[in-house]
Amino acid sequence: MPKVLIIYDSVSGNTKKMAEEVEKGVKEVEGVEVTLKHVDEAKPEDLLNYDGIIVGSPAYCGTLTWKLKKFFDESVSIAWGKVKGKIGAAFSSSGGLGGGNEATLYSILTILMNYGYLVFGLPDYSAPGVTAHYGAVSVGYPKEAEQKACRLLGKQMAEYVKMISCGKEK
Ligand SMILES: Cc1cc2nc3c(=O)[nH]c(=O)nc-3n(C[C@H](O)[C@H](O)[C@H](O)COP(=O)(O)O)c2cc1C
Secondary structure, eight states: OOEEEEEEOOSSSHHHHHHHHHHHHHHTSTTOEEEEEEGGGOOTTHHHHOSEEEEEEEOBTTBOOHHHHHHHHHHHHHHTTSOTTOEEEEEEEESSTTSSHHHHHHHHHHHHHHHTOEEOOBOTTTSTTOOBBTBEEEESSOOHHHHHHHHHHHHHHHHHHHHHHHHHHO
16 A cells, blocks of 8 residues: 655644644555654655655744754665655645745755656646646745645645556556
């Protein structure tokens, strides 16, 4: 069964709530397994064991948190170059509009691309009414619209990993 891992960092709970909504979205698709981990619980080997990864971070000075950066830096010797063709996506929570959500998404997506992940966002032609072009974002605690974007991100990931795993069986 295809498997999705959600790794997030969160201190005051905003990104955690987003992560839980992303998890719900993955669960909307039958036949896909999902695991949710705070970055403190994640291990480099995890990257090898999942078909898709969704990474969530608060905007810290407009970039991902040091814990997430450390996790990916320390995972290089285990997973870099070995996750080619797996799927990646991102979500981010900031304190203010213009506080760097998109910059934070790019910082995550850049790392995922560097590792070899195929990354995606949610252009609004595929998700009408939801603005999550480069990944799901929220200013402060995610309200219903932002929660919906998180669920859509998770659901889209589940659909992609399912498609890819079907291709592998052929
Ligand atoms: C060290 C630090 C740096 C931050 N930098 C930014 C920033 O650059 N832009 C911004 O909008 N908010 C910034 N914030 C606010 C957080 O991104 C925001 O409160 C976020 O929703 C916290 O997520 P969490 O509840 O998951 O911890 C910063 C907060 C901290 C503690």
